[in-house]
Amino acid sequence: MSAPPQWDDGKHFLHRFFSVFRYSRRAIELVWTTSRSLTWGLGLLTLLAGVLPAVAAYLGQLIVDSVVQAMADYQTHGQVDYWPMLRFVLMECLVIVLISAAQRGLSAQQSLLRALLGQRVNEMILEKAQTLSLAQFEDSEFYDKLTRARREASVRPLALVNKTFGLIQNAISMLSFAFLLVQFSPWAILVLFLAALPVFIAEAKFSGDAFRLFRWRSPDTRMQMYLETVLAREDSIKEVKLFGLGKLFLQRYKDIFHKLYAEDRRLTLRRDGWGFALGLLGTLAFYGAYAWIVIETVQGLITLGQMTMYLMVFKQGQAAISASLTAISGMYEDNLYLSNLYEYLEQPVASDAGEATEGPDPSDGIRFEQVSFTYPGSQRPALQDISLNLKPGQSLALVGENGSGKTTLIKLLTRLYQPSSGRILLDGLDLNEWDPVRLRQRVGVIFQDFVRYQLLVGENLGAGDVEAFSDEARWQEAGELGLADPFIRELNKGYHTQLGRWFKGGQELSGGQWQKIALSRAFMRSAADILVLDEPTAAMDAEAEATIFEHFRQHTTQRMVILISHRFSTVRNADQIVLINAGRVVERGTHHELLALNGRYADLFHLQAKGYQLD
CATH class of the missing domain: 1.20.1560.10 (ABC transporter type 1, transmembrane domain)
Structure with missing residues (x-):
């Protein structure tokens, strides 16, 4: 100071x-x-x-x-x-x-x-x-x-x-x-x-x-x-x-x-x-x-x-x-x-330019072209020359150490940040030309640090789609898709149970239950054809995680899915796996292709598998 x-x-x-x-x-x-x-x-x-x-x-x-x-x-x-x-x-x-x-x-x-x-x-x-x-x-x-x-x-x-x-x-x-x-x-x-x-x-x-x-x-x-x-x-x-x-x-x-x-x-x-x-x-x-x-x-x-x-x-x-x-x-x-x-x-606000509600080539999906990004006030780039493409109906898994730039990539995709260089396209159109409201309607996100709202259970789910915030039928539908419905029905007032301890009668949930709430929140956005899951099962055990992702694959076949996880048992079934290190893509391919490459991904996979064997 x-x-x-x-x-x-x-x-x-x-x-x-x-x-x-x-x-x-x-x-x-x-x-x-x-x-x-x-x-x-x-x-x-x-x-x-x-x-x-x-x-x-x-x-x-x-x-x-x-x-x-x-x-x-x-x-x-x-x-x-x-x-x-x-x-x-x-x-x-x-x-x-x-x-x-x-x-x-x-x-x-x-x-x-x-x-x-x-x-x-x-x-x-x-x-x-x-x-x-x-x-x-x-x-x-x-x-x-x-x-x-x-x-x-x-x-x-x-x-x-x-x-x-x-x-x-x-x-x-x-x-x-x-x-x-x-x-x-x-x-x-x-x-x-x-x-x-x-x-x-x-x-x-x-x-x-x-x-x-x-x-x-x-x-x-x-x-x-x-x-x-x-x-x-x-x-x-x-x-x-x-x-x-x-x-x-x-x-x-x-x-x-x-x-x-x-x-x-x-x-x-x-x-x-x-x-x-x-x-x-x-x-x-x-x-x-x-x-x-x-x-x-x-x-x-x-x-x-x-x-x-x-x-x-x-x-x-x-x-x-x-x-x-x-x-x-x-x-x-x-x-x-x-x-x-x-x-x-009077703090200056960046203009949310863009009015487009659709792109010229929906079959192209999401495309990163030599995207780099440096956080304000930092000298070290968080991402460098990232290029990748995710087609509709495909899944992409991002793996890498903490701080490697995985979550930063998601922030750029959702326009929470602008790339320092390069560009990001959706359906063949630069993100900056999209209407920001329409763009975010197409994206359902669960961040690792998702918000635990001190609201009703249903309102915690409804936060995923403001247009259906109080729609109880949609609450239940999203709760079923996110596998939260069984434990919600066991709560005192079901979907009308107050969550958290800030208000009278509030009930606290376990970490795994909160993550199912967050997963259900993502399913509330029924119009979203892009689902982003940033460590969505970190608080769940391996059995619950396997159940979640099997269920998840069955209900996202027509969507573009981006998954960030440290558990290789989770990412192995993705159509494309990208290993990021220090902000750069160092390996990419399917699970079997990366194992055959015998590089950094294979080392991490075998190290984690050995840990499970010791258990």
């Missing part, structure tokens, strides 16, 4: 400060499109809440002056007309009620918008994820962007809009207060602004420092989240307990926290220390104005009611200016965090 960010020396502060506000308009548009009615409500109540405090202050002056006048009338005439005082009291009471109602209305609408907007932003993040390539998900820097976007972006747009409306409200209040205060002295308005300015500058500067710290430590935050997952998930806790990793991982989790806490502590102390010191200027300014107004009152230049009003207006005006500048500082910070969201949402 790079060194921590250097704190801003202020040289380019103003440029950065104003440049980040470009996200404010987008945030307001986002809130507006989320709920126009609630946004209108926020605007109207903001206007009301901005004007009414000044009205209350003015009524306070009228109440005090009417009280003074009533006291003078009583001393002079011995009687008092209470109605003028009570009228102003009732009017101020009504204004206070309206202020309270406006504040409650703002709070309610903000809460509703927060829920709607949080969901909207999360949907945007997840929708964007569906358009990204596998390479982007396997990029650590991209994962940092995704982590930053998900952590803050769901709350920042509304926070920014709330501050924007709060700024408008305070601006209206300040104009109202200024109209009253200028009658006392224009200098009082200047004092209000100058007293609040130092705190604002400090807050804005430290907001930028906090954001740069947040971006810098994203990898540490992600590692802490990962360790938390490992220590608290059922699919990892077995090894953690067995290998005694709990203390080690928990200590690493604590160390990351203490490192992050130390950085937070340093920033917090600097931020609050400077905030307190500069905040004293505002306090001194208020009491200086307090003394000024008192002296003016004693000298008879203003009435007691005016003194009360000016003190209230000065105090509320100071609070409004401070709140406005704090809102601007907060908007600056929100804009910084929104840059994470839009940096993620």
Whole structure:
């Protein structure tokens, strides 16, 4: 990880400060499109809440002056007309009620918008994820962007809009207060602004420092989240307990926290220390104005009611200016965090060009022509000059050591990656010219690391064909083809049994049963004429494996089948066997042809057969 960010020396502060506000308009548009009615409500109540405090202050002056006048009338005439005082009291009471109602209305609408907007932003993040390539998900820097976007972006747009409306409200209040205060002295308005300015500058500067710290430590935050997952998930806790990793991982989790806490502590102390010191200027300014107004009152230049009003207006005006500048500082910070969201949402996406739904030569099947591929950020090619052809109705077995490039070849076939060089054709047409939806409809895949969905049994099968996701007849048909039906019927609720331990009543399966679920999932895609099985029976015993593949051969005679396996008893009946080593095809042929060749395949076959004989 790079060194921590250097704190801003202020040289380019103003440029950065104003440049980040470009996200404010987008945030307001986002809130507006989320709920126009609630946004209108926020605007109207903001206007009301901005004007009414000044009205209350003015009524306070009228109440005090009417009280003074009533006291003078009583001393002079011995009687008092209470109605003028009570009228102003009732009017101020009504204004206070309206202020309270406006504040409650703002709070309610903000809460509703927060829920709607949080969901909207999360949907945007997840929708964007569906358009990204596998390479982007396997990029650590991209994962940092995704982590930053998900952590803050769901709350920042509304926070920014709330501050924007709060700024408008305070601006209206300040104009109202200024109209009253200028009658006392224009200098009082200047004092209000100058007293609040130092705190604002400090807050804005430290907001930028906090954001740069947040971006810098994203990898540490992600590692802490990962360790938390490992220590608290059922699919990892077995090894953690067995290998005694709990203390080690928990200590690493604590160390990351203490490192992050130390950085937070340093920033917090600097931020609050400077905030307190500069905040004293505002306090001194208020009491200086307090003394000024008192002296003016004693000298008879203003009435007691005016003194009360000016003190209230000065105090509320100071609070409004401070709140406005704090809102601007907060908007600056929100804009910084929104840059994470839009940096993620604007991540470039490779175009899924291609509209073809059929090729010119269906009899040609799948063809690789001198295909090479290197993973992003790697110097060593994963595949080099791969050329092979699989005709309809034929089966192809890929064998080789782990890391030899077998699964990578499947990722290229399914267009999860693009070849670095060469091309792949289906039915005589380059894969890039195929409509991606149509292409993937033709392919049924079981990856070695298939997903174990925490869903119903039937939904685990239905995931293989989204168009038939809830089709119970298709569930059963696929379960029978994948040999999962017998054990599924023995479960508590059959195909409606909840799988996994995440939800109440969930039932866990054995590794072999999960693989039958995955195999059945591949059979859900009934329109697929290409079946890819990546170690589909690794968790099954030899007898179950033999049964599976005999059954499998009977039901895939019209399809192109690609099988990846380390068990030679599984691959020996394939029409074509390709041995891959270090990303290159080193041998190819039928099982008998490769044994006759007496090369690497024959060595591996005899070595494995000898192991079975020893058993």
